[in-house]
Amino acid sequence: MESSKVIHAIYTDDDVLMSAVKKVKAAKHHIEEVYTPFPVHGLDKAMGLAPTRIAIAAFMYGCVGLTVAITMMNFIMIKDWPQNIGGKPSFSYIENMPAFVPIMFELTVFFAAHLMVITFYLRSRMWPFKKAENPDPRTTDDHFLMEIAVHGNEEELESLLKETGAVEINLVDKEEAH
Amino acid sequence: MYTFSNKLKTLSIALMIIGAIGVVYGFMTSHKSFEDVETMLVAESASHHGGGHGEDAAHASPAHDTHNTTDAHATNAHANSDVSHGDDHKKHVEHVMHQIHNRPWAALYVAAFFFFMIALGVLAFYAIQYAAQAGWSPVLFRVMEGITSYVLPGGLIVLAIAVASHYLGHNSIFVWMNENMTNPDHEDYDKLVAGKSGFLNMTGFIIRGLIFIAGWSIYRHFARKFSIAQDNADINDNSNFKKTFRISAAFLVFYIYTESMMSWDWIMSVDPHWFSTLFGWYVFASMFVSGITVIAMITMYLKSRGHLEFVNDSHLHDLAKFMFAISIFWTYLWFSQFMLIWYSNIPEEVTYFVTRFQDYQLPFLGMVVMNFVFPLLVLMNSDYKRIPWFVVMAGIVILCGHYLDIFNMIMPATVGDRWFIGVSEISSIMLFAGLFIFVVFTALTKAPLLAKGNPFIKESEHFHY
Numbered sequence: 001m002e003s004s005k006v007i008h009a010i011y012t013d014d015d016v017l018m019s020a021v022k023k024v025k026a027a028k029h030h031i032e033e034v035y036t037p038f039p040v041h042g043l044d045k046a047m048g049l050a051p052t053r054i055a056i057a058a059f060m061y062g063c064v065g066l067t068v069a070i071t072m073m074n075f076i077m078i079k080d081w082p083q084n085i086g087g088k089p090s091f092s093y094i095e096n097m098p099a100f101v102p103i104m105f106e107l108t109v110f111f112a113a114h115l116m117v118i119t120f121y122l123r124s125r126m127w128p129f130k131k132a133e134n135p136d137p138r139t140t141d142d143h144f145l146m147e148i149a150v151h152g153n154e155e156e157l158e159s160l161l162k163e164t165g166a167v168e169i170n171l172v173d174k175e176e177a178h
Numbered sequence: 179m180y181t182f183s184n185k186l187k188t189l190s191i192a193l194m195i196i197g198a199i200g201v202v203y204g205f206m207t208s209h210k211s212f213e214d215v216e217t218m219l220v221a222e223s224a225s226h227h228g229g230g231h232g233e234d235a236a237h238a239s240p241a242h243d244t245h246n247t248t249d250a251h252a253t254n255a256h257a258n259s260d261v262s263h264g265d266d267h268k269k270h271v272e273h274v275m276h277q278i279h280n281r282p283w284a285a286l287y288v289a290a291f292f293f294f295m296i297a298l299g300v301l302a303f304y305a306i307q308y309a310a311q312a313g314w315s316p317v318l319f320r321v322m323e324g325i326t327s328y329v330l331p332g333g334l335i336v337l338a339i340a341v342a343s344h345y346l347g348h349n350s351i352f353v354w355m356n357e358n359m360t361n362p363d364h365e366d367y368d369k370l371v372a373g374k375s376g377f378l379n380m381t382g383f384i385i386r387g388l389i390f391i392a393g394w395s396i397y398r399h400f401a402r403k404f405s406i407a408q409d410n411a412d413i414n415d416n417s418n419f420k421k422t423f424r425i426s427a428a429f430l431v432f433y434i435y436t437e438s439m440m441s442w443d444w445i446m447s448v449d450p451h452w453f454s455t456l457f458g459w460y461v462f463a464s465m466f467v468s469g470i471t472v473i474a475m476i477t478m479y480l481k482s483r484g485h486l487e488f489v490n491d492s493h494l495h496d497l498a499k500f501m502f503a504i505s506i507f508w509t510y511l512w513f514s515q516f517m518l519i520w521y522s523n524i525p526e527e528v529t530y531f532v533t534r535f536q537d538y539q540l541p542f543l544g545m546v547v548m549n550f551v552f553p554l555l556v557l558m559n560s561d562y563k564r565i566p567w568f569v570v571m572a573g574i575v576i577l578c579g580h581y582l583d584i585f586n587m588i589m590p591a592t593v594g595d596r597w598f599i600g601v602s603e604i605s606s607i608m609l610f611a612g613l614f615i616f617v618v619f620t621a622l623t624k625a626p627l628l629a630k631g632n633p634f635i636k637e638s639e640h641f642h643y
Contacts (some may be wrong), residue, residue, distance in 0.1 A: 098521070103518065
């Protein structure tokens with residue numbers, strides 16, 4: 001197990017946190033992670049995180065859902081047990097398509113929504129029985145925590161963080177679990 | 179203060195003049211005599227009816243399977259008599275002649291309604307912003323107020339054309355305006371129209387129309403007045419804003435009833451035998467998305483001319499999101515109306531779609547592509563919604579699509595398969611586009627482009643997504 005030192009700077013306001021993130025970035029320090037009790041708009045941009053790709057994933061999941069709906073209904077209603085739909089016994093998927101549109105829509109949404117949520121959890125490394133990574137329970141209530149890697153520059157960092165309005169600065173040993 | 183640039187003013191006046199000339203030309207050339215139409219029909223049948231509408235190709239449509247395809251437009255366009263087919267040559271020629279006579283009227287009416295509904299859609303959008311106390315949109319309020327200035331002239335023009343089609347024309351748009359249809363002794367007698375004559379009669383039509391237009395215009399008048407009064411009021415005095423909030427909420431209730439009734443009166447009654455219970459919503463979706471598109475386009479135009487410096491790309495992004503969302507909402511309603519009628523397949527209802535699939539396949543299905551598939555694919559990406567030229571291109575397609583939507587509502591009942599997007603249609607669009615630009619941009623010069631007194635204006639200026 002490798003061990004490294006990080007600084008935990010704690011803030012009590014999201015606006016202060018935002019300006020602190022900008023200042024720390026401007027001073028060319030690497031922010032490992034920020035823990036917040038609620039989503040802070042614009043924080044991802046300020047931290048310089050890569051844009052999310054969940055929209056692309058959602059689009060592909062939607063396409064999967066649409067395909068599943070079409071294949072499923074074609075098999076059930078047309079191939080396996082041909083149905084007389086609305087008094088139009090054409091036994092053709094395309095000619096009965098209007099009747100299938102609601103299901104095509106619903107399954108598209110269903111797949112996109114559920115798979116998107118599952119993807120989001122996995123991508124955030126959250127799965128059942130996972131031990132919480134959160135270093136300070138107060139970040140689930142009303143505190144904001146910024147984690148910065150230390151490379152022998154504690155003094156400089158501490159004074160910078162004080163300046164940005166941190167209410168608490170702790171130097172901790174972080175055990176790398178992975 | 180914005181000044182109406184000479185170039186744009188010249189453009190709008192030129193559009194109006196060219197449009198007016200085209201409309202007059204359309205009326206003059208449509209007056210074909212019985213003999214002209216007879217020779218034309220003979221020539222057409224000689225060339226195997228190569229009218230270019232692809233009627234034969236229409237047979238792939240699902241509605242055909244069980245429904246007898248015998249000339250559904252006869253029941254729509256001339257619901258008055260029991261047209262027994264194939265025997266009465268004279269009746270058929272007269273029928274076609276009337277359709278040809280109706281075309282310039284219908285073209286004028288479609289264009290007039292299209293531009294009017296843009297203004298009315300924006301008025302509803304504006305009222306919703308106030309009623310919801312929206313924080314993002316107040317920077318756009320003056321643009322919206324400019325567009326809604328067209329509600330009064332536009333509404334009166336639509337009503338005037340409808341009424342004139344009875345008194346000056348030959349009941350060219352609304353067959354039910356023919357009084358003989360309610361007279362049991364006349365050959366034009368129609369039991370269904372007679373049964374509806376308690377609602378569908380000239381007096382009622384005019385009075386209802388005037389009530390609708392008056393209600394919308396009164397709201398627009400006071401909302402605009404309070405909006406300007408709020409600019410000049412003390413910084414701590416929000417009483418004008420509160421007044422607008424209250425009248426906006428009341429207006430929205432009035433609006434959703436009157437808009438629905440207006441759509442029965444002014445559009446749905448062109449097919450007096452047919453009805454759809456969600457027609458009001460359907461027309462609403464069309465006017466709402468067209469209105470929002472025009473807000474976005476005028477905003478971008480003004481911004482490109484160096485005005486509206488307080489509008490940022492997040493505002494544009496939100497408008498484009500609305501264009502995207504309401505396009506899908508429109509499709510939802512279009513499809514709901516279609517699917518229920520297609521599914522139940524009741525002859526008196528399904529004729530509406532049979533006509534459209536037979537004679538209007540290109541505009542009818544083209545409209546679905548332009549109003550649904552295109553916005554869905556083009557405006558789905560978040561980044562594209564912030565690129566002005568991209569939103570303008572999408573907006574042009576959406577507006578053309580919704581013009582076609584109104585076209586498909588009016589034309590099958592008035593001109594049947596004698597439709598074309600020709601001189602009459604295009605010059606009617608030019609005439610009303612010119613008038614719309616003239617009225618809207620004149621109204622924009624009347625007040626500063628920033629509603630600076632609005633209590634949410636700071637939030638709106640800093641709006642950022």
